[in-house]
Amino acid sequence: EVQLVETGGGLIQPGGSLRLSCAASGFTVSSSYMSWVRQAPGKGLEWVSVFYIGGSIYYADSVKGRFTISRDNSKNTLHLQMDSLRAEDTAVYYCARGVTRYYFDNWGQGTLVTVSS
Amino acid sequence: EIVLTQSPATLSLSPGERATLSCRASQSVSSYLAWYQQKPGQAPRLLISDASNRATGIPARFSGSGSGTDFTLTISSLEPEDFAVYYCQQRGNWYTFGQGTKLDIK
Secondary structure: OOOEEEEEEEEEEEOOOEEEOOOEEEOHHOEEEEEEEOOOOOOOOEEEEOOOOOEEEOOOOOOOOEEEEEEEOOOOOEHHHHHOOOOOHEEEEEEEEEEEOOOOOEOOEEEEEOOOO | OOOOOOOOEEEEOOOOOOEEEEEEOOOOOOOOOEEEEEEOOOOOOEEEOOOOEEOOOOOOOEEEEOOOEEEEEOOOOOOOOOOEEEEEEEOOOOOOOOOEEEEOOO
């Protein structure tokens, strides 16, 4: 059974840093298209970043230069390093797996990041 | 960036009725369109990919259609568990989502 478990969320001051992790089971992250998708409180879904099977990495313009996605194949885990956090980064962050590079087939339960002073 | 516009914003129907949700893209996405269901406090769930292919375990009452810029999600006969928010998503040009349609009980 595919499972994704996100950890690392919390309350952080503007300008601070946070690292999210997504532990995967039931499949290997290196053989999947792994993404982060976020959802601000009461709002819709926004794609943040993707790590392709071949190693290519892409970011939404809203986080480019501030967020870094990485993959630890030995631990079957995906990470999102978030620096220079802003109030508008406040959201539930979901880890999502794509069987193809087009869609998000499986989702974790999400972890809440709150950026506030 | 390709913008997806969903309509209506809210749809109020009764169990047993047919639901028709629309998603329009600002430019062609071919058939690279998916639909997701999200219930309060839960993660989204993939329903439909490639505009019309049901994901594993999705009931047959859910169907998708369309190509290019106009897409439709149809729920043939609403069950109580179908009342939720529905999002469309494209991967023609990076990933974008529609703003969602809330399907609530009349």
